Amino acid sequence: MGTMNKIETKGWTSDTVVSDLERAIHEHRLPPGTKLGEDELGDAYGISRTIVRAALLALSHRHLVELKRNRGAFVAQPSVREAREVFEARSLLEPRTAHSAALRMTDADLRLLNENIRDEHAALDAGENGRALFLSGQFHVEIARIADQSTIETFISELISRSSLIIALYWRRRAALCETQAHHALLDAFANRDGDAAEQLMKSHLLDLVASLDLRNVSQPPTSLREALQR
Amino acid sequence: MGTMNKIETKGWTSDTVVSDLERAIHEHRLPPGTKLGEDELGDAYGISRTIVRAALLALSHRHLVELKRNRGAFVAQPSVREAREVFEARSLLEPRTAHSAALRMTDADLRLLNENIRDEHAALDAGENGRALFLSGQFHVEIARIADQSTIETFISELISRSSLIIALYWRRRAALCETQAHHALLDAFANRDGDAAEQLMKSHLLDLVASLDLRNVSQPPTSLREALQR
DNA sequence: CGACACAAAATCGTATACAATCCTGTTGCG
DNA sequence: CGCAACAGGATTGTATACGATTTTGTGTCG
Numbered sequence: 001m002g003t004m005n006k007i008e009t010k011g012w013t014s015d016t017v018v019s020d021l022e023r024a025i026h027e028h029r030l031p032p033g034t035k036l037g038e039d040e041l042g043d044a045y046g047i048s049r050t051i052v053r054a055a056l057l058a059l060s061h062r063h064l065v066e067l068k069r070n071r072g073a074f075v076a077q078p079s080v081r082e083a084r085e086v087f088e089a090r091s092l093l094e095p096r097t098a099h100s101a102a103l104r105m106t107d108a109d110l111r112l113l114n115e116n117i118r119d120e121h122a123a124l125d126a127g128e129n130g131r132a133l134f135l136s137g138q139f140h141v142e143i144a145r146i147a148d149q150s151t152i153e154t155f156i157s158e159l160i161s162r163s164s165l166i167i168a169l170y171w172r173r174r175a176a177l178c179e180t181q182a183h184h185a186l187l188d189a190f191a192n193r194d195g196d197a198a199e200q201l202m203k204s205h206l207l208d209l210v211a212s213l214d215l216r217n218v219s220q221p222p223t224s225l226r227e228a229l230q231r
Numbered sequence: 232m233g234t235m236n237k238i239e240t241k242g243w244t245s246d247t248v249v250s251d252l253e254r255a256i257h258e259h260r261l262p263p264g265t266k267l268g269e270d271e272l273g274d275a276y277g278i279s280r281t282i283v284r285a286a287l288l289a290l291s292h293r294h295l296v297e298l299k300r301n302r303g304a305f306v307a308q309p310s311v312r313e314a315r316e317v318f319e320a321r322s323l324l325e326p327r328t329a330h331s332a333a334l335r336m337t338d339a340d341l342r343l344l345n346e347n348i349r350d351e352h353a354a355l356d357a358g359e360n361g362r363a364l365f366l367s368g369q370f371h372v373e374i375a376r377i378a379d380q381s382t383i384e385t386f387i388s389e390l391i392s393r394s395s396l397i398i399a400l401y402w403r404r405r406a407a408l409c410e411t412q413a414h415h416a417l418l419d420a421f422a423n424r425d426g427d428a429a430e431q432l433m434k435s436h437l438l439d440l441v442a443s444l445d446l447r448n449v450s451q452p453p454t455s456l457r458e459a460l461q462r
Numbered sequence: 463c464g465a466c467a468c469a470a471a472a473t474c475g476t477a478t479a480c481a482a483t484c485c486t487g488t489t490g491c492g
Numbered sequence: 493c494g495c496a497a498c499a500g501g502a503t504t505g506t507a508t509a510c511g512a513t514t515t516t517g518t519g520t521c522g
Contacts, residue, residue: 037503037504038503038504039502039503039504047476047477048476048477048478049477049478049504050475050476050477050478051475051476051477053285053504053505054284054288057285057288057289058288058292061289061292061293062292069483069504069505070482070483070484070503070504070505071483071484071485071503071504072503072504073504082382085380085381085382085383086382088380088382088383089324089380089382089383089386092323092324092327092328092383093320093323093324096323097323149316149319149320150316151313151316151317151319151320152316152319152320152323155320155386268473268474269473269474270472270473270474278506278507279506279507279508280474280507280508281505281506281507281508282505282506282507284474284475300474300475300513301473301474301475301512301513301514302473302474302513302514302515303473303474304474
């Protein structure tokens with residue numbers, strides 16, 4: 001367990017490390033609370049701590065990693081409070097953005113979204129739950145891209161990644177097919193260029209998501225004895 | 232002009248440097264396009280380039296600074312496109328947030344907002360336009376704080392700072408008193424705990440702001456010959 | 463005189479060295 | 493035997509050194 005293979009693809013820059021780590025976090029290969037040692041990451045990617053620190057700094061600005069002074073970097077563990085805030089922000093941004101996207105939707109965009117849903121289904125069938133979760137998030141980011149709002153896209157992208165952490169911590173049900181259903185309904189609205197329908201569907205989709213979480217405040221700060229054994 | 236005094240307050244950490252620079256940018260003491268040399272900043276604050284780079288990285292993540300590889304860091308110059316996007320994002324976030332804030336408003340909050348408006352007016356009278364602009368932005372951030380949504384507050388705070396850059400680049404009118412008027416109207420709605428009114432006022436306030444900008448696409452990429460002499 | 467080539471200076475990119483802090487295991491004392 | 497003090501090791505924080513790239517200045521040739 002102490003060994004960590006080197007990723008010999010070479011050419012790792014700060015940004016690519018960020019993308020790689022973000023994806024690993026998003027796919028739950030790096031669960032909340034995981035320690036991200038600087039030397040360890042440096043060895044893994046074959047780069048010095050300088051680049052690693054820049055990457056960790058970037059991830060901390062996106063609230064995916066928590067930096068504790070003189071203690072190190074850890075995959076973030078969003079609180080119940082933070083979870084509610086993230087979905088509140090999403091509910092302000094995503095419905096209206098879906099509306100805009102529906103009006104700008106091209107056939108190529110529709111094909112892309114369709115492929116996304118197909119891949120997600122395939123991943124689920126193959127038991128690759130992490131990849132499915134990632135693709136599910138990409139669906140939402142893609143909508144912001146189609147809406148042609150890169151600033152909002154940046155925000156949504158961050159919120160999606162944080163949502164993945166929230167799901168890792170607070171997911172209740174195990175039935176995961178509700179996701180693809182909602183996305184399929186959205187796709188129909190997009191195909192019809194029906195902005196109002198898309199907006200409404202996105203709104204209820206987000207409500208369903210929150211409802212599928214267990215956000216009761218019970219045992220909120222249980223992570224008191226130094227993060228409850230780091231996990 | 233080549234001299235730069237050292238800021239001898241000591242105890243500069245990465246975050247405090249970020250705050251200091253962000254405020255300077257927000258107040259237009261550092262106009263868009265200004266070069267932020269690493270050695271220069273390091274000397275100014277009495278810290279090494281390591282900390283400076285961390286600060287510049289943070290500012291670049293907030294889109295207040297643009298990093299050009301092997302060229303250096305520059306105060307960002309938002310494009311017309313980006314300007315529209317920023318205000319689109321604000322129009323999605325701020326009205327509903329103002330609604331929430333109105334319902335949670337305490338008397339202490341009202342006093343704070345009132346003081347803010349008073350200070351802004353005083354700054355304007357004293358000819359401190361930069362400080363007035365900063366306070367004007369703080370008004371909006373404060374609303375998000377009162378709404379008790381720190382995630383949204385972070386987004387709005389970034390958008391406000393970026394708006395300051397946009398104003399520096401695209402401001403049209405010189406009459407600046409429209410600002411305090413709108414804020415005063417909002418304060419009234421807050422005092423009445425009237426969420427709907429606050430939401431509506433915020434929405435039109437943002438529309439007024441956009442209307443006061445000159446966002447015609449004419450001469451959009453005039454900054455072609457290496458940023459048109461860096462300014 | 464103008465254009466190109468080359469050299470020098472300045473600035474950024476990355477790695478590494480050293481200091482500071484924290485964690486852990488051990489020792490000594492009550 | 494239990495607890496506190498201390499020492500060793502590990503990890504992060506910061507500064508600095510060095511290499512890479514860009515910019516700028518200079519000289520030569522057409």
